[in-house]
Amino acid sequence: MTAWNAPELVPLPDRRDPALPALPGPLPPPPPGNRPGRGPLVHLHDTATNKLLPSATGDVARLYVCGITPYDATHLGHAATYIAFDLLNRAWRDAGLDVIYVQNVTDVDDPLLERAQATGQDWQDLAREQTALFAQDMQALRVLPPQEYRSATQAVPLVVQAATRLLEQGHAYRVPGTNGGPDGDVYFSVHADPGFGRIGNLSPEHMLELFAERGGDPDRPGKRHPLDCLLWRVQRPGEPSWDGGTLGRGRPGWHIECTTIALEHLGISFDVQGGGSDLVFPHHEMGAAEGHLLAGTEPFARLYAHTGLVGLDGHKMSKSRGNLVFVSTLRRQGVDPAAIRLAILAHHYRHDWEWTTEGLREAQDRLERWRAAAARALAQNPPGEPAAQWQVVEALRERLADDLDAPGALGIVDSWAEALLTGNGARGPLVPTAVSALLGIEVLPEHQPR
Numbered sequence: 001m002t003a004w005n006a007p008e009l010v011p012l013p014d015r016r017d018p019a020l021p022a023l024p025g026p027l028p029p030p031p032p033g034n035r036p037g038r039g040p041l042v043h044l045h046d047t048a049t050n051k052l053l054p055s056a057t058g059d060v061a062r063l064y065v066c067g068i069t070p071y072d073a074t075h076l077g078h079a080a081t082y083i084a085f086d087l088l089n090r091a092w093r094d095a096g097l098d099v100i101y102v103q104n105v106t107d108v109d110d111p112l113l114e115r116a117q118a119t120g121q122d123w124q125d126l127a128r129e130q131t132a133l134f135a136q137d138m139q140a141l142r143v144l145p146p147q148e149y150r151s152a153t154q155a156v157p158l159v160v161q162a163a164t165r166l167l168e169q170g171h172a173y174r175v176p177g178t179n180g181g182p183d184g185d186v187y188f189s190v191h192a193d194p195g196f197g198r199i200g201n202l203s204p205e206h207m208l209e210l211f212a213e214r215g216g217d218p219d220r221p222g223k224r225h226p227l228d229c230l231l232w233r234v235q236r237p238g239e240p241s242w243d244g245g246t247l248g249r250g251r252p253g254w255h256i257e258c259t260t261i262a263l264e265h266l267g268i269s270f271d272v273q274g275g276g277s278d279l280v281f282p283h284h285e286m287g288a289a290e291g292h293l294l295a296g297t298e299p300f301a302r303l304y305a306h307t308g309l310v311g312l313d314g315h316k317m318s319k320s321r322g323n324l325v326f327v328s329t330l331r332r333q334g335v336d337p338a339a340i341r342l343a344i345l346a347h348h349y350r351h352d353w354e355w356t357t358e359g360l361r362e363a364q365d366r367l368e369r370w371r372a373a374a375a376r377a378l379a380q381n382p383p384g385e386p387a388a389q390w391q392v393v394e395a396l397r398e399r400l401a402d403d404l405d406a407p408g409a410l411g412i413v414d415s416w417a418e419a420l421l422t423g424n425g426a427r428g429p430l431v432p433t434a435v436s437a438l439l440g441i442e443v444l445p446e447h448q449p450r
């Protein structure tokens with residue numbers, strides 16, 4: 001595994017392969033004494049319970065992060081979300097866990113088809129192009145690739161199987177055609193799951209409002225409940241469609257895509273489902289209910305982690321609003337991706353925040369200071385002191401283990417850099433190595449872009 005690839009090109013990697021691109025390998029052994037050679041387990045905020053919970057329970061940590069809908073390039077909101085979960089991935093690896101990370105790409109959905117139609121582009125070309133660009137952006141930002149990167153179109157057989165099963169179980173039903181549309185769209189019955197509402201803990205009114213805003217169709221005639229969500233949309237003229245067996249030709253609904261991909265590759269009760277906070281409801285709520293009924297047991301995910309939303313000029317950055325700053329644009333302008341990453345890490349992942357050019361400038365300054373400090377840390381005289389270096393590394397690990405406190409972690413590295421640049425900081429390669437492995441920021445000269 002050396003790169004992000006389009007899903008159909010992904011050779012399945014050995015997830016135990018230690019030769020990951022951005023991890024310089026395990027940190028060297030700690031000095032004698034009681035110092036841990038491995039990072040502590042991250043405690044992560046769970047949206048459902050509003051508590052900090054251990055992020056994993058065994059030797060294998062299982063993560064599902066909701067991927068992009070590829071009709072526009074990666075904006076900084078996307079980047080912030082994937083960098084947040086990249087911190088978790090790195091901390092888990094540092095804690096000695098075997099990580100299975102699964103991500104989807106929603107390569108068929110209404111907004112993608114609408115964009116393709118509006119611009120006259122083939123929807124598959126659009127999806128392929130934007131997925132490839134996303135992969136390049138992620139690689140530039142040193143986001144470690146997932147082991148399984150799966151597309152909605154690849155998942156069609158899983159969705160057909162799941163929708164058929166939910167129908168058989170009586171947890172889904174067919175809706176007659178409206179406005180001249182065909183009969184047979186399949187909907188999931190939210191009330192089939194007595195625990196529905198467990199993730200967002202929202203009032204019925206709030207759920208309805210969000211459902212309508214985020215791709216739902218509360219007013220569709222023939223539904224049993226306004227919140228019931230689409231599992232299978234039977235074919236309309238001009239729309240792509242797949243063989244649905246007894247469901248008829250059609251295409252998958254959105255939520256069931258992630259439910260089935262997660263169940264297939266991680267199994268029920270995997271450790272963490274992640275995404276932006278715009279996915280709490282309805283997306284993750286629907287997934288939890290569908291997954292519960294399909295697997296016959298719960299929870300779907302043990303923990304639901306959500307990133308705050310990145311805004312620009314007072315509004316959430318969103319494709320529909322068009323107030324976007326793209327990672328690829330900044331890269332084309334010659335901005336060092338490490339500075340973009342640092343600008344993002346300066347904000348706690350759970351906060352909503354605004355992208356500003358000033359924030360980027362501060363990150364560029366910080367990166368310069370860190371790199372100057374790293375160069376000093378590696379100078380041979382005087383030689384490095386293991387204990388002093390390990391103290392910094394442990395403080396860094398401790399900040400990340402506390403709900404991925406990246407701003408706190410940056411503060412630790414700032415202090416180390418400041419001390420080195422003013423003459424008496426911890427020398428040696430350990431801190432730069434940890435900064436690279438844990439934060440994904442390259443400060444050593446040989447890794448920096450020429």
Ligand code: 5CA
Nearest residue numbers: 066067068069077078081106275276309310317
């Ligand atoms: N394909 C679905 C998820 S299955 C989707 O939401 N795609 S997306 O392209 O709209 O968003 C991709 C990821 O970025 C999601 O996790 C979403 O929650 C997150 N995201 C979108 N906008 C922002 C933003 N402004 N700030 C932070 N994260 C965002």
Ligand code: ZN
Nearest residue numbers: 066067258283
């Ligand atoms: Zn999803």
